Structures are given as structure tokens and as C-alpha cells.
Amino acid sequence: MSAPQAQPLVVIDSVVKRYGAETVLDRVSLNVGAGQVMVVIGPSGSGKSTLLRCLAGLEPIQKGRILVEDVVVSKGTEEAGPPPDAAAAGRLRHEVGMVFQSFNLFPHLTVMDNITLAPRRVRGMGKDEAEALAVELLRRVGLEDKRGVHPARLSGGQQQRAAIARALAMRPRIMLFDEVTSALDPELVGEVLKTMRELAEQGMTMLVVTHEMGFARDVADNVVFMDRGAIVERAPPDRIFSEPAEARTRAFLERLLEREGGNRRVR
């Protein structure tokens, strides 16, 4: 266990999440400090995507609490006491941006309108200001020439970068990435990871669920290994990849590296 950080941006405190009788998250606790990049790895069904979805407010939790900037944004439905203040929780929710595996751009809107919709409707930004912001963000993700295009005209990598720009337009304090390269053709993965690297370099707090171990090794401050709804191990990437403390972590990484090695030979 690392020493408690001064004022973590996000506090996940003993969160329990169940679907019916199945426990998907079992007393998960995790702090993410401002400016940190935390990568969550683990086999499918380990609960890592569910963790992000709970943090984004897409799933109710049964026990525990989730705090962003010391404000409770989510509280277990089985916990005693009053529910979190909805207005405050809603405001803090806007500080959490999320990017999905399947991009989820709005297909009927242009790239520009995808990006400006939330700043205009939620933040009350004027059209000109929102569009100037969108242009700046599109430049950052390398899509400045695509502003008038509908998502169907973009490649998967371009769609995902547009989705990142859309999330950034709300000026979030933390960005959640849920297997954002898993649906992409291999040759398009690099451009999305590059955008994420740049974001990390600019100091964005990030919680990243991914199978891209190269990204985890290079960019993460900490890597969390989850299995069967629980956090098994948390360590800096150089340690977790070279000398994992837990047998389950080691087994998972060995399987993964074997497969990656196989892929490399095929290519």
C-alpha cells in the first residue's frame, strides 16, 4: 500500500456493485491523485469496465461511496443516511469525462456539433466560444479538417479521437478511458494512444482500462490489476511488469505477453 496522498481527486471507497446475485465489484477502494495516470488491467469479467461506469455515474452502486474533489457523487443504495446532494453531485459529474470502446459519437451530428453540444447546453457556452474551443480541441487530436464531417465518414481511429475531443470539451478534471482501442483495427490503435499520451503529458488525470501493456508501461504512474471484482495488486508499472507480487498478476501477465509475442511473430 502506498502512502495516502494529499487530497486525491477521486476516492473510490469500499464500493460494492452487484447485478442481481452476482457481485461484480467486491469492496473496491482506489484513490487517484490529481495529474496521475492509472491503468487498470485484468481479465475480461474482472469488473474493470464496471468500475469506470460506476465512477461515471452510469451504474448505481450497492455499497460504499465515490467522491470527486471531496464531494460524494455516488453512494451505495444500501448505505444508511441521506443520498448525495444531487445538484453538487451533478456538477462534479461534469468534471468526469468518459471515452467508450465503441466511440458512441452522435451519428446524426457533424464532428463540430458532437463537440459543441454539451458545452453549449450544459455549460451555457455561446456558439462562437464553443466552436472556437472545438477547433482548438480538434487541432489537438489532429482532426482540424474534419469539423463539418459526420462520424460515418471517419475511420475508427478518427472517430475515437473525435470522441476524446468531445469529452475534453467539457473541460473535465479526470478522463476515463474504457478499452478505447479494443474496437480498432490494429493500424489505427497507435494514433489514439498517441493522443492519450499527449493528454497525459499535459497533466490530465486519467483512469485507463486497457490491454495495451506498452501504453501502461510508458505512461502509467500506477497499474492496478483486477480479478473477479477485486483489486489484487497495485504498483508502479516497472514493478508490476518485472516482479509482480501476486501469483494471479503474474499468471495474467504471462498469458498476455505470450499472446502479444505470438502476434508480433505473425506480423
Next chain:
Amino acid sequence: MGDLQFGQIIGYWPDLVDGILVTIKLSAVSVSLGLVLGLALALARYSGIPWLNWPAYAFIEFFRTTPPLVQIIWLYYGLPALVGGDLNAFWSAAVALGLNIAAFFAEIFRAGIAGIDRTQWQAARVLGLNLGDTLRFVILPQALRNVLPPTGTTVIYLVKGTALATAIGTPELLRVGQLISLETFRPVETLTIVAIAYFVLTYPIALAFQALERRFAVSRT
């Protein structure tokens, strides 16, 4: 064929035009009522909130499964008998047909909304959009494209369905046709002309919906 005489019927054109105008007004009122109420019912059903869902469900099934002719007669004769006051023939028919068509629109719209991927709701949610904005800017514009074809069919069905208002004496197109055939003893010719008039009214609606479909299809690429 030689026995059919259309010339005499054509002479009644001012009456036919009056009938057509009433049919147009009747259609416009009931389609407008049906669209607004249908969307509200669809959202109530889709919400899954019991106290919204159940009344909407009961309304839809009641108006879908009973004959529109009976609904018109209920409203015209039954409502005044029950609660007093009365609606004239035009408004009785317009409201009854509007309520009836709302039930059909509601099911079309509900299917259209349900057809939008859940991930679109989630994307809107994580961007902080409220329910109203999510519907207005994200869900309904996409659902619109999917519901255009069945909505067009239902509107055409309704325009012809306004002929049921004849039963309570609303002076719409079919009623005018019936009066003309009583005077001329030429029901086949009269009703043929009436049918052509319905075609002239409804075919542009079909074309308009086809044009809308094309427009919304193009804007996606």
C-alpha cells in the same frame, strides 16, 4: 362503360371542394393531436415509471383495439349523455380520430426510441446532458429517421379514415359524395370521383415522407 356518366357529377365541384377542405382540416387537427399525444404516450411508456407507463399502456390498448367509428360515436353521442355539454360533429370526429391515431403513433415512436442504441443515452449522460436535452438533441433526431416510413403510412391511413366522420354527419368529402349520389342516383361515378380526390390528397403526403426520408438519410454521411 357507356352507361357511366361523370359529367353530371363534375358539376357539383363547389360542394366537392368544400368537402375536401373539411377533410383536410379534419386530418390536420387529428394528425397534430395524434403526433403530440403519441409522443407523450411513447415517452411515458418508454420511461418505465409505473404511474406514467400504466395509464399510457391502458390508453394505447383501448384506442388501438376498439373501432374508430365507435370512438367517434361515443364522443359525439355518448360524452354529452355522460357529462353534459356537447362537441359539434367536426370536433367530435377530429378529437376521436386524434386520440385513435395517437395510440398508433405512440407505438411507432416507442419502437423508434427503443431502436436507438443504449450507448447513445450513456454518451449523452456522461457529457452531463439532462433528459430533455438528450431526447431533443440526441435520441429523437435519430429516432425520427427510423419512424418516418410507418408514420407516413399511418398519416395516409388517417386521412382516409376521416371518412368515418360521415357517420355523425360531418360534411367531409365522403359525406358530400353520399349527398351527391342521393341527388343524382350515380353512386359509382360519384364515389369514383371521391376516391380520386382522396388519392390527390394522400399521394403528396406519401411523396413528402419519401422526400423527408431522403433528406434525413443524406445528412448522416
